[in-house]
Amino acid sequence: MSPANSPLIDVTQFGGVAQLRFNRPEALNALNVPMAEEFKAHVDRLIGTPSVRVLLIAGAGRAFMAGGDLKAFLMTPAEGRAQLSRRIIIPLHQALLALAESPLISIAAVHGAVAGAGMSIALGTDLALASGDATFSFAYPKVAVSPDCGGSFWLTRVLGWRRAIEIALLAETLSASKALEWGIINRVVGTEELMTAAESLAERLSKGPSRAYAATKRLLRQAGANSLREQLDLERDSFATLSAEPDFAVALQSFFSTRAKSP
Numbered sequence: 001m002s003p004a005n006s007p008l009i010d011v012t013q014f015g016g017v018a019q020l021r022f023n024r025p026e027a028l029n030a031l032n033v034p035m036a037e038e039f040k041a042h043v044d045r046l047i048g049t050p051s052v053r054v055l056l057i058a059g060a061g062r063a064f065m066a067g068g069d070l071k072a073f074l075m076t077p078a079e080g081r082a083q084l085s086r087r088i089i090i091p092l093h094q095a096l097l098a099l100a101e102s103p104l105i106s107i108a109a110v111h112g113a114v115a116g117a118g119m120s121i122a123l124g125t126d127l128a129l130a131s132g133d134a135t136f137s138f139a140y141p142k143v144a145v146s147p148d149c150g151g152s153f154w155l156t157r158v159l160g161w162r163r164a165i166e167i168a169l170l171a172e173t174l175s176a177s178k179a180l181e182w183g184i185i186n187r188v189v190g191t192e193e194l195m196t197a198a199e200s201l202a203e204r205l206s207k208g209p210s211r212a213y214a215a216t217k218r219l220l221r222q223a224g225a226n227s228l229r230e231q232l233d234l235e236r237d238s239f240a241t242l243s244a245e246p247d248f249a250v251a252l253q254s255f256f257s258t259r260a261k262s263p
Contacts, residue, residue: 016206025061067116103214109198120151
């Protein structure tokens, strides 16, 4: 259990950025039923908060997340484990789907162990930063189960078939530098610099054209399922809609004002 009176999910907001931190450090932030339910409740609330434009996801203590709470399964009779799985996975999946389909830009700031569900969650965010001490493991085969939290969906899209199946079946640990090389994360920073770098990126995005960012995210996430014709139609409609927005008018004035001042 988490320390007395300490939330399993700690949420703070600064400006247009909400920071959601998994807070079971004594268990390396392993997911249990209450934590999964809290995660869904917070994600639903933040998606519905107009002032929030960016969601920064991190973990307290020595790790981002070591996966699911295996001790909870050990303490549950075999006939109750399928039900326990569903009680954890269903709210997590609902939250992750809602986040992926929302206009919020999600950023994972990961350190230490990024394993199992932790790696799946990081893969599903829009951007991911890692500290140099982060290690990545698609650890599901080590406990004889298959992926959850969108891991099987995102892994092939990020890595392609050959690397995805290698990671998924062999579950070998990847360093932060290898994760960067393979495109699992966007940047590696010093261990002490992780949250500063992640917060700076989140703040930068929160001050940008949020409707354009949301539309771009939506287009990119839909692209893999669409034909070129379908995607071109979506791009046309999205651009036309945004060109009638106040943000576009302001950006036009700024663009031409800057050009007029140039020598």
